[in-house]
Amino acid sequence: MFRLGAALLRPVARGALARRVPSFAIVPRMAVRNAASPAMAMVGGAVKVAAAPAAGTASKAVGYWLMGCGGMVASMIVIGGATRITRSGLAMVDWRPQGGLPPISDAEWEEEFAKYQDFPEYKRGTGAKNIEEFKPIYYLEWGHRMWGRLIGVVFAVPGLYFAARGRIPRHIQPRLVGLFGLGGLQGLVGWWMVKSGLDEALLEEHAHEFSTKETRVSPYRLAAHLGTAFVTYAGLVWTGLEMLEARAAPAVAGAAATLSREAVAHLGAVRRAGLVASSLVGVTVLSGAFVAGNDAGLAYNSWPEMGYDMQGENVYVPEGMMAMEPAWRNLFENTATVQFDHRNLAYATTAAVLTLAAVARRDPALWATLPQSARTALYAALGMTGVQVSLGIGTLLSYVPEGLAIAHQGGSVALFTICLTLMQSLSSARRAQAGAALKHAGSVKAALKAAAV
Numbered sequence: 384m385f386r387l388g389a390a391l392l393r394p395v396a397r398g399a400l401a402r403r404v405p406s407f408a409i410v411p412r413m414a415v416r417n418a419a420s421p422a423m424a425m426v427g428g429a430v431k432v433a434a435a436p437a438a439g440t441a442s443k444a445v446g447y448w449l450m451g452c453g454g455m456v457a458s459m460i461v462i463g464g465a466t467r468i469t470r471s472g473l474a475m476v477d478w479r480p481q482g483g484l485p486p487i488s489d490a491e492w493e494e495e496f497a498k499y500q501d502f503p504e505y506k507r508g509t510g511a512k513n514i515e516e517f518k519p520i521y522y523l524e525w526g527h528r529m530w531g532r533l534i535g536v537v538f539a540v541p542g543l544y545f546a547a548r549g550r551i552p553r554h555i556q557p558r559l560v561g562l563f564g565l566g567g568l569q570g571l572v573g574w575w576m577v578k579s580g581l582d583e584a585l586l587e588e589h590a591h592e593f594s595t596k597e598t599r600v601s602p603y604r605l606a607a608h609l610g611t612a613f614v615t616y617a618g619l620v621w622t623g624l625e626m627l628e629a630r631a632a633p634a635v636a637g638a639a640a641t642l643s644r645e646a647v648a649h650l651g652a653v654r655r656a657g658l659v660a661s662s663l664v665g666v667t668v669l670s671g672a673f674v675a676g677n678d679a680g681l682a683y684n685s686w687p688e689m690g691y692d693m694q695g696e697n698v699y700v701p702e703g704m705m706a707m708e709p710a711w712r713n714l715f716e717n718t719a720t721v722q723f724d725h726r727n728l729a730y731a732t733t734a735a736v737l738t739l740a741a742v743a744r745r746d747p748a749l750w751a752t753l754p755q756s757a758r759t760a761l762y763a764a765l766g767m768t769g770v771q772v773s774l775g776i777g778t779l780l781s782y783v784p785e786g787l788a789i790a791h792q793g794g795s796v797a798l799f800t801i802c803l804t805l806m807q808s809l810s811s812a813r814r815a816q817a818g819a820a821l822k823h824a825g826s827v828k829a830a831l832k833a834a835a836v
């Protein structure tokens with residue numbers, strides 16, 4: 384109970400509703416023993432919760448800047464998908480952190496192509512065979528890398544400006560530093576991934592993983608690269624929305640103050656169902672990286688069945704799913720298993736989104752108490768899940784054409800964004816409710832009672 388109180392108070396003390404909380408509400412010490420907010424101070428056996436600076440300094444410009452950076456990362460994920468699907472990722476065989484211009488003169492192109500010829504993709508005859516084929520894949524990989532550097536600049540320069548003007552609330556400053564670090568890490572992980580496709584010894588060692596003759600990067604490193612991209616994206620969008628929500632906080636808080644016990648319980652249930660659905664979207668995205676990384680979309684191109692058995696009968700569970708030793712490797716390297724997992728995770732995601740809608744819409748009166756942005760996001764989640772699953776099936780049935788595969792990758796970003804919006808909206812309503820309850824009750828105990836948490 385008291386832990387719940389601490390969990391409730393932490394965002395309240397730090398967050399958008401802080402200015403609606405009385406400046407110094409006395410709260411039992413235990414209730415906040417885990418809450419390390421700069422807005423709290425120990426006084427005797429009690430903790431004083433001061434209004435955090437967040438809401439006061441919350442800036443719309445900061446919110447838009449973070450959302451803009453998020454938009455750039457989203458486009459980067461799509462460009463990354465295009466780079467992979469067009470087999471452009473191994474065109475640049477070295478890496479300079481600061482980047483540079485692409486080759487311009489014929490001599491520079493010759494030089495760059497000569498370097499490429501020393502690496503497995505060319506030697507095995509699976510990549511560009513001449514300069515004319517080499518140029519487009521080089522440009523795409525170069526653009527992918529330079530776009531990443533530009534994101535770093537667009538994040539750092541306005542970030543420093545906002546920091547110098549004191550417009551970044553204290554509690555999000557460490558988060559932004561972490562996000563900048565994640566951006567740098569993304570570049571390093573990208574190069575680590577590319578190196579796995581440039582190393583003949585590594586390719587030989589992992590040859591058994593590959594069902595096609597293409598020269599490819601390690602599926603593990605591809606998944607790490609995609610995973611860190613989604614984490615960075617989530618951090619930017621979540622924080623950006625938090626800043627923008629902070630501007631609307633007083634209105635939300637006003638509405639939240641009038642919530643009944645049933646409405647508060649309903650909000651909690653919808654939030655939990657949303658968390659399950661959003662987590663499943665995240666796991667399905669990661670499993671998609673293994674489908675892509677193993678070229679598993681080029682096998683079992685039937686739906687809903689997955690190929691045939693020895694008697695020529697359609698099957699839902701293909702043979703050889705546990706053929707690899709040790710068993711765990713099947714999850715990440717076995718074509719049949721990774722595709723089977725991806726399909727079933729997608730079905731589980733669909734079921735979770737439908738359940739979320741059922742929980743949220745169970746009672747029309749309670750549905751109406753959810754924030755408008757959450758209701759819109761919920762409808763969007765339903766629609767986008769349908770679109771994403773259809774894109775996945777289409778990609779599979781048509782043997783992974785570039786356009787559909789890129790649209791499927793983009794669809795995963797869209798669905799993930801909708802989940803973030805939904806969760807931020809529900810979290811903001813919960814913070815508002817907690818703040819309103821605390822304002823009216825004056826203490827955590829009374830607030831918990833009033834909020835029926």
Ligand code: HEM
Pocket residue numbers: 464467468609664667668669670671672674675676678679680686725726729730732733768771772773774775776778779783788791792795798
């Ligand atoms: C919630 C639903 C889904 C999500 C979030 C999702 C997400 C993803 C992601 C992120 C990738 C990696 C793309 C890349 O790295 O280029 C991927 C690949 C793939 N997915 Fe899905 N997916 C979903 C549903 C499905 C379904 C239902 C199918 C088919 C039955 C499917 C088939 C594929 C295939 C074939 C690939 C490999 C494409 C390639 O090689 O470029 N997906 N998915």
